[in-house]
Amino acid sequence: MKKNILIIGAVWVEPHSSAAGSRMLQLINYFLKEKYHVTFATTTQKTSNAIDLTNLGVAEIIIELNATSFDTFITNLNPNIVVFDRFMIEEQFGWRVADHCPNALRILDTEDLHSLRKTRHESIKKATSFSINELLISDIAKREIAAILRCDLSLIISSFEMKLLEETFKIDASLLLHLPFMLKTITTKERNEWLAFEERQDFVTIGNFLHAPNVDAVIQLKKDIWPKIRKEIPKARLHIYGAYPTQQILQMHNENEGFLVKGFAVDANEIIGKAKVVLAPIRFGAGIKGKLTEAMLNGTPSVTTTIGAEGMHDNLAWNGFIENETENFVSKAIELYTDKMVWNNAQKNGVEIINQMYNKEQLERKLFLKLEELKHNFKEHRIQNFLGALLQHQTLRSTKYMSKWIEEKNKNNL
Numbered sequence: 113m114k115k116n117i118l119i120i121g122a123v124w125v126e127p128h129s130s131a132a133g134s135r136m137l138q139l140i141n142y143f144l145k146e147k148y149h150v151t152f153a154t155t156t157q158k159t160s161n162a163i164d165l166t167n168l169g170v171a172e173i174i175i176e177l178n179a180t181s182f183d184t185f186i187t188n189l190n191p192n193i194v195v196f197d198r199f200m201i202e203e204q205f206g207w208r209v210a211d212h213c214p215n216a217l218r219i220l221d222t223e224d225l226h227s228l229r230k231t232r233h234e235s236i237k238k239a240t241s242f243s244i245n246e247l248l249i250s251d252i253a254k255r256e257i258a259a260i261l262r263c264d265l266s267l268i269i270s271s272f273e274m275k276l277l278e279e280t281f282k283i284d285a286s287l288l289l290h291l292p293f294m295l296k297t298i299t300t301k302e303r304n305e306w307l308a309f310e311e312r313q314d315f316v317t318i319g320n321f322l323h324a325p326n327v328d329a330v331i332q333l334k335k336d337i338w339p340k341i342r343k344e345i346p347k348a349r350l351h352i353y354g355a356y357p358t359q360q361i362l363q364m365h366n367e368n369e370g371f372l373v374k375g376f377a378v379d380a381n382e383i384i385g386k387a388k389v390v391l392a393p394i395r396f397g398a399g400i401k402g403k404l405t406e407a408m409l410n411g412t413p414s415v416t417t418t419i420g421a422e423g424m425h426d427n428l429a430w431n432g433f434i435e436n437e438t439e440n441f442v443s444k445a446i447e448l449y450t451d452k453m454v455w456n457n458a459q460k461n462g463v464e465i466i467n468q469m470y471n472k473e474q475l476e477r478k479l480f481l482k483l484e485e486l487k488h489n490f491k492e493h494r495i496q497n498f499l500g501a502l503l504q505h506q507t508l509r510s511t512k513y514m515s516k517w518i519e520e521k522n523k524n525n526l
Contacts, residue, residue, distance in 0.1 A: 117143050118191040118216075120175070120205050121154040122198045124162035128380065129355035130320040131293075131402025132223045135269070136197060137163070138294045139221065140170060142476055151189060161355055161376070177204060178518040186212050193217045193483075199226065199259035206262055207512040210504060217486055220259055220266040224399025225273050227253035232396035232419070233324060242396075244280060257281050260288075261500045264486060264493060267291045267479075269400045270423030287497065289482050292424075293405055295470040298463045306411035306459075307386060309452045315341070315445070316387035316412075318353040318380055318403045321361055325397035326354060332393045332438075334364050334371060340442040342370055345449060350391070353377040385410040388455070389432070389448050393441060394420035405470065407431060408462030413455055415445045426469065431462030 119140065126133040143150050152165050153173040165172050175182050186194075186209060194209050194216050196202040202220050209218060231250050235242040247253050260266045260283060267289055268274050274290045277283040317333065319326030330352055338350050349370035352361070357375050365373035377383050384390060390407040394417050404424060407414045413432035421434045433444035448455055486493055494501065 114192060115146065115148040116151075116189065116191045117148045117193040117195065118151045118153060118186065118189060119195040120197060120201050121152055121156075122201055123156050124154055124158050125152070125165060126159070126161040126355070127163060128378070129161045129376070130323065131400065131405075134402055135221070135223060135293060139195065139267075140165070140168065142294065142479065144168060144170070145476075146480065148193075151191070153185075178515045178522065180519065182208055183212050191216050193219060195219045195221055196259075196263070197221055198223055199256045202259040202263060203255065203511050204515070206259065207504075207515075210262075215490075217265070217483070217490070218263045220263040222256075222260070222266055222268055222273075222399075224269065224397070225256065225276070226398070227256045228273065228276070229325070229396065229398040232398070236328070236396050248280070253281075257283070258503055261497070262503050263287070263500070264490075264497070265289055265482065269293065270398065271426060272423030273398065274423075284497070286493065287500075289479065291475055291479055292400055293402075293470050294472040294475045295405065295409065295466055296472050297467045298409065303411065303463065309388070309455050312386060312388040312412075314348055314387055315350045315389050315391050315449070316353065316384060317350065317391045318377055318384070318406070319392075320355045321357045322355070325394050327358065327361065328395055329393050330361055330364065332395065333391060336438050337391070337393055337442055337445075338369070338371055340438075341445055341449075344442075344446050348449065351383070351387070353380065353383060380406055381410055384412050387412055389445060390414035391445060392416040392420045398422075400424055404431070405466070408466045411459050411462065413448050413458035413462065415441060415448060417441075424469075425465050428465050428468065429461040430458075431465060432458040 125136050127137045140150055151171040151173060153175045155175055155177050175185060190213060196206060199220060199222065206218065209216060227247060227250055230252055231247045232242050266287060268277065269292045271290060274288060277288055278285060317330065321327055333350065342348065349372055352373045355376045357373060362373055364371060384406050390403060390412050392401060392403055392414060394401065397419055400423065401420055404414055404416060404420065408431050415433045415435060417436050418434055421430055432448055435441040435444050448458060
């Protein structure tokens with residue numbers, strides 16, 4: 113049987129810019145390892161931060177939105193698996209895949225639950241408490257859940273989001289797979305090569321500034337958190353890294369305050385591996401935070417919030433501290449920075465989290481078994497997913513007919 117997979121990306125793969133980029137590269141590497149012919153397609157233009165997937169043996173294609181050229185493309189390619197990178201891509205292309213490759217497995221890689229992140233952001237902006245009811249009545253949640261139901265399988269990176277989908281949205285477990293970041297285990301040899309407590313200095317935070325939670329976190333550091341830490345540790349500096357910094361972020365740079373905006377990190381592992389503590393005061397968001405797994409992978413303890421650590425460590429002790437109140441966040445950051453015993457214990461916790469929850473070999477095996485199960489029970493799986501079939505019915509396919517309307521409108525404007 114052929115092993116031909118099409119991945120439709122929201123953007124080109126930028127593993128050094130975002131956790132989403134790293135996640136996508138992990139999936140691509142998995143499918144290459146399993147001897148799939150991988151094609152990566154997107155409607156967007158490449159930036160200088162995008163990697164060249166052809167070096168890995170992946171075919172790169174630019175596709176059009178709302179155009180029959182995609183229908184011809186996918187019919188000729190005839191993949192047996194199609195992966196949608198985020199629910200908006202499923203909305204745009206899912207119906208075309210269903211029409212022209214009805215027997216292809218349709219997989220949604222959610223990255224994070226966008227509806228959860230955006231509803232929390234709205235609560236922050238309105239200065240109100242987040243509630244599940246607000247999430248349930250949001251339009252974006254309805255769109256995202258519909259996309260999950262239309263697919264044969266959705267990959268969920270956060271254990272919190274798995275529970276939310278199963279218990280609150282009542283999604284059948286057969287449609288979901290908890291698949292966090294697939295990371296290599298940390299060996300004793302690697303641990304012995306890490307810089308020791310005495311060899312490290314300064315605080316660091318890192319994150320793509322096209323992602324609103326990262327912008328908000330740096331604002332919180334600038335306004336409320338860093339001045340208090342700096343007062344107690346005058347020689348310490350905070351290094352802020354991240355792709356696509358806005359002018360607002362760049363203007364925060366201040367040498368005298370030790371608040372150093374550095375921009376894009378060419379090698380995040382090297383930077384984090386030299387720092388003593390990672391700070392991540394995340395007030396809203398969803399999914400798994402790449403900066404926090406990177407901290408663990410480099411033996412660097414962190415201080416974050418409940419939302420920052422959400423769905424990332426189950427019942428395992430955190431790689432540092434989880435604090436929501438500013439004063440407590442500051443106090444724990446100082447303690448972690450100055451107390452070697454506390455710091456070493458936090459580092460050890462991070463190793464346990466990575467090796468138990470993000471074990472690459474175990475997670476790849478989990479994905480392999482699920483795909484094999486779907487391939488062998490394909491027809492029955494689709495029959496049992498009645499809500500997904502209902503959402504594919506022509507009377508409920510508004511995205512299809514909106515796309516066709518745009519397509520015709522574009523023709524008339526030529």
